[in-house]
Amino acid sequence: MMTVHEVSKLAGVSIRTLQYYDKIGLLHPTGYTDAGYRLYDDTDLERLQHILLFRELEFPLKDIKAIINSPDFDRGKALEQQIGLLKLKKEHIENLMNFALGIKMLGVRHMDFKVFDRSKLDEYSRQAKELYGNTLEYKKLQEKTKNRTKEEDNLLADRFMLLFREAGEIRNTDPASPEAQSIVRRIQDFITENLYTCSDEILSGLGKMYSGGGDFTKNIDEYGGEGTAEFVDKAIQIYCEKNEEVE
Template identity: 65%
Template sequence: MMTVKEVSELTGVSIRTLRYYDEIGLLPPADHTEGGYRLYDDTALERLQQILLFRELEFPLKNIVQIMSSPDFDRKKALEQQLELLELKKQRLEYLIAFARGIKLIGVRAVDFSAFDRSKLDEYAQRAKEQWGDTPEYKELNEKERSRTPEEEQELIERFMGLFAELGELKNGSPESEEAQALVKKLQDFITEHFYTCTDKILSGLGKMYEGGGEIAENIDITGGRGTAKFVSEAIAAFCSRK
């Protein structure tokens, strides 16, 4: 048996959090001392590992309680699903690394890698999860990413960012020009071929995202020069309005 303090020191989970998990019925202790202090056995520690995996995958506490309290809860099956989700997070991280390397390789100034710290990665992953969820496009993206080596991914991102560099060369002109519109079509076709089926509706959404700020817009501006993200957004809007 381990005390709540010992479990906290072993796992890095605060005593306050462990107490809260007990209060909401998520992680009850195995026993208590005569003085009323919580005690945890190996079964409780295994349950805590499961909880921490769910938390790592950004499951809300209320959902974890529901899942683990269900009579149908299968620990082995849950672990398999968690592994699959962790693989997806790993692929996303590898994608971001390749993305940053691609920007660096095409001759622009180096990316500030502080933008890719843990908090930013979590924010990026959450936005992707909220935007794509369980859509066919998200599944298609993951399938195509699995089939590529890191070297192929790096080369692909270099080519992808090269399209923004080309659009950046036109940013002082009209986003409705034939040249700009041709590059938007090229961008759409590239996304469809290598990432996911980029319909006009999805393309329009991407255009709005590029203008919305954040790391993606910043990296586009790094590649094509300040104002490129806004120009690309306007060119995409013009392209989609013609359909």
């Protein structure tokens, strides 16, 4: 048996939270000490584990209570479901991180249209390092760019934008055409070769960002002509959907 103080320390949950769980009928202690302190056994701790896992998955307390108190509640099945949901959450977070990293690093710094204020670029770079300094993608990016000069960065940006200019020349054609799909593949290859591994998920997110309005859309359209950003996004989504079908 463990006291409420011991459980609080073990689980990283405040004593007040454990008291509240008891109050609302979510987690009752098995017993009490002579002094009136709550005592928890292994079954209580197992129940607390499920509660905390559901909380990590952002389930409301009233829903957790209904699930755990259900006569059909199966701890084994619940754990399998929690693992599955946590995997989806992990994948979702990783996709968001990669998408944000693409915005920070590719969409701003490396798509240098020479119209952004330099101080903003430096700030984006600083924020990206703080947010993603420990990620594999950021480390790959740092490794590939550590010896580049600003002139080399600008040259790469110009080379990259030539792909959008090329896309602009065929923006009134079918985005599913071999020509359009070839440009998309070269965009993905360029990012992977010069920045970090550009998965289809990242590429899809970047496409939506390019056509999403604001400076990105404006500057791509200035390079390729009005409608280029939207055309590239459509071509990217087709490209990614085809790859998904193949898988």
